[in-house]
Amino acid sequence: MSHFLHIFFFFTLFIFYAAPAATTTATGFRGYRDSQVLTLNKLKWTQQQTLRANCFTHSSRTKKNAIILELHNRDYCSRPISDWNQRLLKNLLSDQIRVNSLQSRIKILISNGLNQELSQAQIPLKSGAKLQTLNYIVTVGLGGRNTTLIVDTGSDLTWVQCEPCGSCYNQQEPLFNPTNSPSYKPVLCKSTTCENLADATGSSGVCGFNSSTCNYYVTYGDGSYTRGDLANDNLVLGTTLIQDFVFGCGRVNDGLFGGVSGLMGLGRSALSVVTQTYDAFEGVFSYCLPSVTDEGSGSLILGDETSLYKNFTPFSYTNLISNKMMPTFYFLNLTGISIGGVSLQDSGFGKNEMLIDSGTVITRLKPTVYNALKTEFLKQFSGFPKAPAFSILDTCFNLSSYEQVEIPTMKLHFEMDAMLTVDVTGILYFAKADASQVCLAIASLSDEEEIGIIGNYQQKNTRVVYNTKASTLGFAKETCSLD
Numbered sequence: 342m343s344h345f346l347h348i349f350f351f352f353t354l355f356i357f358y359a360a361p362a363a364t365t366t367a368t369g370f371r372g373y374r375d376s377q378v379l380t381l382n383k384l385k386w387t388q389q390q391t392l393r394a395n396c397f398t399h400s401s402r403t404k405k406n407a408i409i410l411e412l413h414n415r416d417y418c419s420r421p422i423s424d425w426n427q428r429l430l431k432n433l434l435s436d437q438i439r440v441n442s443l444q445s446r447i448k449i450l451i452s453n454g455l456n457q458e459l460s461q462a463q464i465p466l467k468s469g470a471k472l473q474t475l476n477y478i479v480t481v482g483l484g485g486r487n488t489t490l491i492v493d494t495g496s497d498l499t500w501v502q503c504e505p506c507g508s509c510y511n512q513q514e515p516l517f518n519p520t521n522s523p524s525y526k527p528v529l530c531k532s533t534t535c536e537n538l539a540d541a542t543g544s545s546g547v548c549g550f551n552s553s554t555c556n557y558y559v560t561y562g563d564g565s566y567t568r569g570d571l572a573n574d575n576l577v578l579g580t581t582l583i584q585d586f587v588f589g590c591g592r593v594n595d596g597l598f599g600g601v602s603g604l605m606g607l608g609r610s611a612l613s614v615v616t617q618t619y620d621a622f623e624g625v626f627s628y629c630l631p632s633v634t635d636e637g638s639g640s641l642i643l644g645d646e647t648s649l650y651k652n653f654t655p656f657s658y659t660n661l662i663s664n665k666m667m668p669t670f671y672f673l674n675l676t677g678i679s680i681g682g683v684s685l686q687d688s689g690f691g692k693n694e695m696l697i698d699s700g701t702v703i704t705r706l707k708p709t710v711y712n713a714l715k716t717e718f719l720k721q722f723s724g725f726p727k728a729p730a731f732s733i734l735d736t737c738f739n740l741s742s743y744e745q746v747e748i749p750t751m752k753l754h755f756e757m758d759a760m761l762t763v764d765v766t767g768i769l770y771f772a773k774a775d776a777s778q779v780c781l782a783i784a785s786l787s788d789e790e791e792i793g794i795i796g797n798y799q800q801k802n803t804r805v806v807y808n809t810k811a812s813t814l815g816f817a818k819e820t821c822s823l824d
């Protein structure tokens with residue numbers, strides 16, 4: 342690996358010295374102990390992105406005991422975006438709303454304990470907060486139909502918009518119609534499954550108008566919500582059939598789910614896809630998240646089939662910590678961070694659990710840890726013109742006159758010597774298409790008591806394997822694409 346970087350490094354240097362006068366652009370070359378080269382042009386947002394016709398027919402494959410579902414970033418499927426700057430700002434605002442809601446849900450769970458009434462954990466709906474947060478989508482079969490869903494490791498209940506619909510947002514595929522599916526069965530309100538809703542959604546199931554059906558209600562961080570009947574139907578993942586899969590038939594739904602039919606919950610409690618498919622996949626799933634600009638597709642693999650991973654560095658594993666008060670979430674023990682090979686010093690490392698989430702975009706660190714990281718980053722990534730802060734990101738640069746910059750590597754270290762090397766595309770966030778405002782893509786929590794979150798921006802081009810059976814989580818570098 343370091344050998345590879347060296348070759349790349351000299352190649353870049355060669356280009357720089359070979360044609361210094363031919364261009365007015367410059368290479369931000371520094372020579373850190375441990376660094377990577379980022380080509381800025383490649384990451385500039387393209388304004389001419391077009392709607393892809395095949396966006397809603399994702400492929401899947403089955404191999405041995407695992408299935409592979411194609412995974413896309415939702416921006417890949419969106420309409421041409423007229424105002425990128427506005428879009429990027431909205432993405433970060435909604436990310437902050439999600440994080441605030443996760444934090445307040447966690448606070449309530451901690452102070453109340455598990456058996457208390459959890460309804461207070463619901464976040465009040467913020468009108469107008471119809472923004473985009475969750476980013477990756479897959480296609481599965483439900484009740485005999487192909488259905489495209491958003492993937493979320495921070496929630497448990499899978500749901501789709503359902504007929505007859507009281508209030509549904511616009512979606513690309515036809516609504517799920519229970520009357521067209523002979524295998525559809527409502528879940529009764531006096532059942533264990535209905536009781537499991539408390540763990541899965543933070544709000545217990547209630548008997549509906551028809552007292553034999555179990556009604557659910559879920560609110561998400563960004564003001565999105567879904568409400569409807571809990572039901573069973575056949576779920577087909579690749580070629581694997583899961584009979585009597587429990588999901589929500591959503592009759593009142595709102596939020597910018599981007600024309601997608603619903604959501605797939607990959608959390609940890611009884612109603613999540615991971616738990617419900619335990620017999621088939623033994624509680625193991627993994628993903629590799631592509632970066633938006635790669636225009637490629639990543640993959641979500643259910644099942645532990647290491648031959649399917651295309652990692653080019655070995656896996657390192659850490660403990661997946663469970664917290665009885667927060668059964669949905671996946672926690673890790675962060676033991677250190679290094680920037681350009683320099684280890685940050687903070688007394689909090691190894692003492693606090695951190696949450697790993699596919700739905701949060703930007704990684705959040707405790708203020709002391711963030712400040713140590715920022716200070717070290719600025720020390721190494723020095724000499725670049727500064728730019729104003731952008732939303733939650735306070736460390737920004739004007740890199741518009743650079744074609745390439747060398748940026749220090751960022752590594753997150755976890756218990757058992759596991760390590761997440763942040764991909765070179767996951768360190769800086771492009772707030773302006775012309776690179777005149779490029780920010781360190783990590784944010785500070787508002788106080789030390791809040792729980793750190795590893796967001797999806799820092800998980801790009803990494804195979805992340807969740808093994809709920811062995812309670813481990815593994816990281817390895819992979820270039821995310823399906824083939």
Ligand SMILES: *[C@@H]1O[C@H](CO)[C@@H](O)[C@H](O)[C@H]1NC(C)=O
Binds near residue numbers: 399486
């Ligand atoms: C679902 O999509 C797959 C792959 O595109 C296709 O082969 C299959 O026929 C579709 N199934 C249904 C029921 O539409």
Ligand SMILES: *[C@@H]1O[C@H](CO)[C@@H](O)[C@H](O)[C@H]1NC(C)=O
Binds near residue numbers: 551552553554
């Ligand atoms: C209530 O739901 C059950 C199960 O779907 C159904 O058999 C029954 O007819 C419904 N009752 C009413 C009053 O709608």
Ligand SMILES: *[C@@H]1O[C@H](CO)[C@@H](O)[C@H](O)[C@H]1NC(C)=O
Binds near residue numbers: 674676692693756757
């Ligand atoms: C985290 O890991 C460190 C180092 O292995 C260990 O000393 C500490 O007890 C762990 N903390 C938790 C909360 O598990």
Ligand SMILES: *[C@@H]1O[C@H](CO)[C@@H](O)[C@H](O)[C@H]1NC(C)=O
Binds near residue numbers: 726741742
């Ligand atoms: C960024 O830097 C370029 C070149 O140095 C300069 O022309 C431009 O005005 C700067 N942009 C902003 C927004 O500061």
